Amino acid sequence: MGFWKGWFSGSETATGTKTAPVEEEAVESMGFSALNGESIVFSTDRNIDLYELEELCDAVGWARRPLRKVKKAIQHSFLVVSMWQVRGTQRRLIGFARATSDHAFNATIWDVVVHPSFQGKGLGKALMKYAIKKLRAEDISNITLFADPHVVDFYRGMGFMTDPEGIKGMFWYPN
Amino acid sequence: MGFWKGWFSGSETATGTKTAPVEEEAVESMGFSALNGESIVFSTDRNIDLYELEELCDAVGWARRPLRKVKKAIQHSFLVVSMWQVRGTQRRLIGFARATSDHAFNATIWDVVVHPSFQGKGLGKALMKYAIKKLRAEDISNITLFADPHVVDFYRGMGFMTDPEGIKGMFWYPN
Numbered sequence: 001m002g003f004w005k006g007w008f009s010g011s012e013t014a015t016g017t018k019t020a021p022v023e024e025e026a027v028e029s030m031g032f033s034a035l036n037g038e039s040i041v042f043s044t045d046r047n048i049d050l051y052e053l054e055e056l057c058d059a060v061g062w063a064r065r066p067l068r069k070v071k072k073a074i075q076h077s078f079l080v081v082s083m084w085q086v087r088g089t090q091r092r093l094i095g096f097a098r099a100t101s102d103h104a105f106n107a108t109i110w111d112v113v114v115h116p117s118f119q120g121k122g123l124g125k126a127l128m129k130y131a132i133k134k135l136r137a138e139d140i141s142n143i144t145l146f147a148d149p150h151v152v153d154f155y156r157g158m159g160f161m162t163d164p165e166g167i168k169g170m171f172w173y174p175n
Numbered sequence: 176m177g178f179w180k181g182w183f184s185g186s187e188t189a190t191g192t193k194t195a196p197v198e199e200e201a202v203e204s205m206g207f208s209a210l211n212g213e214s215i216v217f218s219t220d221r222n223i224d225l226y227e228l229e230e231l232c233d234a235v236g237w238a239r240r241p242l243r244k245v246k247k248a249i250q251h252s253f254l255v256v257s258m259w260q261v262r263g264t265q266r267r268l269i270g271f272a273r274a275t276s277d278h279a280f281n282a283t284i285w286d287v288v289v290h291p292s293f294q295g296k297g298l299g300k301a302l303m304k305y306a307i308k309k310l311r312a313e314d315i316s317n318i319t320l321f322a323d324p325h326v327v328d329f330y331r332g333m334g335f336m337t338d339p340e341g342i343k344g345m346f347w348y349p350n
Contacts (some may be wrong), residue, residue, distance in 0.1 A: 073279035104248035149341035166324035169344015
């Protein structure tokens, strides 16, 4: 708590995230920290500025979604993880993911995004590891996701399996 | 409400499901109703007797799960649907499914089960249609599931697609 506390008290809380309980973790051990006074910080605080999140999703070319629905989805996700570049008193949202769950057996990870300027540095992997750690800490044993073709190998490298024992991910869309 | 109300008032509420608000629907239009005084009824009441549910899951050979966790999963599912054979004042749980969701974009259906004695009669399809209708009524547009190999064709027949645009369902299990 110390880090954010100090950080917010030194800023104007520009994103309005001062009230929620914040859990954060700096990736000291991965060498991202303290490079030119810059840190990469992970958080499970779901009080994320929706415009900042939209900007991040724009950067990877996702179709825009109504913020009202995005807000609802975040509220009703079991886990929300975000990744921040922090420099002095400034921070920037550079990664995001969330998971739905029954709080008991299964979780499904959605909306995994890393800003293009921060891709290729192992940060997507760090974000996913953080999410998996949080889900495992809640005793969720079956973690699932639906991967676009170009990221299947990324997830495979993290231990995710496609179609284990012939189980198929299936989708139903309205006509 | 009338049906269940009348039914409970005429019984000893053997399963203890008398208090929850109940939403039910008889499948009159599908010809299951009023055969020898028997009806098939669908419900979204999540106050289901866990032992009765366990019995149903036993009947299809599923591994037993701690009831404490099953209870938690039901509590935290977005949608719980059950299917009942009703004869006079007696009812029997013959089908079940539930869905997790972010309440906005995505839902994932889990634990779809129909008692073996009632399979092959179109009841699994009716149960799934009921679940999809309920999810659609909540404005969920992306309905997903993970299908075992022997039921992939069943879901395909209902309009579910495997790997649309190369999207792969992926699983992570603890080592």
